[in-house]
Amino acid sequence: MASNMTSRRTFLQTVLVSGTAVVTGAAFGGIGQAFAGDVQGWPKEPFSQHALAAAMTDCIGTTKVPVTSKITLRAPTIAQNGGSVPITVSVDHPMTPDDYIQTVYLFVDHNPDPLAAEFHFTPANGQAYVESRIKMKKTDHVRVIAQTNKGVLMASKPKVVKVTIGGCGG
Amino acid sequence: MTSSSGSPIMRAPSHAKKGEIIEVRSLIRSPESTGFQKNKQGRIIPAHFIQTVTVTFNGKPVSHFDLGTAISKDPYLAFRMKAEKSGSLKMVWKDNKGGRWSATAHITVT
Known part of the structure; x- marks a missing residue:
């Protein structure tokens, strides 16, 4: 991997x-x-994919990742403005040099480019935690996949965000 | 590179206890245009967005973020870091048009 x-x-x-x-x-x-x-x-390649499965495969080589409750994905249930949807991700996992969360991938299933971001961490972070704001074209699933330095993959439960006004200028 | 980009802001606590996990928040101006939209004349607005954000402490890597066009206008990013010793925290933003900005903060760890 x-x-x-x-x-x-x-x-x-x-x-x-x-x-x-x-x-x-x-x-x-x-x-x-x-x-x-x-x-x-x-990484231009995964960011240029227009389908979730292709973007995921580019990132992690598979689309089947076990869901874990160790990943907390917070996003609003209803976002009035799809142009700015606040997202918080944290992973309950050790951050020691031997075993740490190396990358957190953030996807929006049906955005024109489903891969929104790759967040890379080191043990110096102490915790795999990130907050940002993203654009969502329409009501959709947001999902996170985390990868440890040993290549272990885990996924969040997808979270549905209802978007009232799309964030892609439409 | 245009005047609509830049002005990075980074907020980190100036003091922390050794071993404490601190939160760092940041903001930078950037249009985050996707390259999919058209202007009023019907011409494609070129993609213009932050692609990488690199975080170092005393020159050593802490985090690296690769970002796509789905990040909202004027990207906001917050992350956490373990305070081990005093030093200088630096963030560097780069966009797809050659823009490069940085912000630094000193953190005293006791």
Whole structure:
């Protein structure tokens, strides 16, 4: 699992680096943007998937993850403004150098790009905890998958958020 | 890179007890446009959003966040960190248009 991740990232970085080189060359000709600004190391592939299963597979190599009550996913039941839906995630798991939550993936099932964020943690965090605000196109499921440094996967129960006004300008 | 981005804010407690888990909150201005929307003239508004946020303490990695276009305008992020020793907490934001901003705070641990 971990080696899959590494190879994907290595591949991705290679692509990004070569992409940048091409653009640099083209910039003198007054054209070319394409990959222009993507931050090096940013995982473009999973963020560009338009279906939940594909995004999940890119991130963790599977779509079947056991649900655990160790993950707390807080989101409003009803969000009046889909443009700003507050989300809080915390994982009840040790954060020791031997065993810690390395990544928390946040998905919105039917957003144009279902992967919203990958939050990476270290034992220095003391707790895998994150709060943010996200956009939701419509009433939908929000879900979280956490991965430990050993590659153990766990999922939150999906949480339904009823969106009154969609957050994608529609 | 445009004037609509930047002005990062990071809030962390200035003092903490050793071993205490502290909360850090942050905000930065960014349009977070997705590249899916059109303007009034019917032209696509290019994607413009924060892609990575990196957190270090005394130069050592704490957290790294990879973000997509689903993060709301003016991204808000809060996370926790274990206070082990005094030092400097730094956050760096980068967007897909070459924008880069940072904020630092000193935390005294006793």
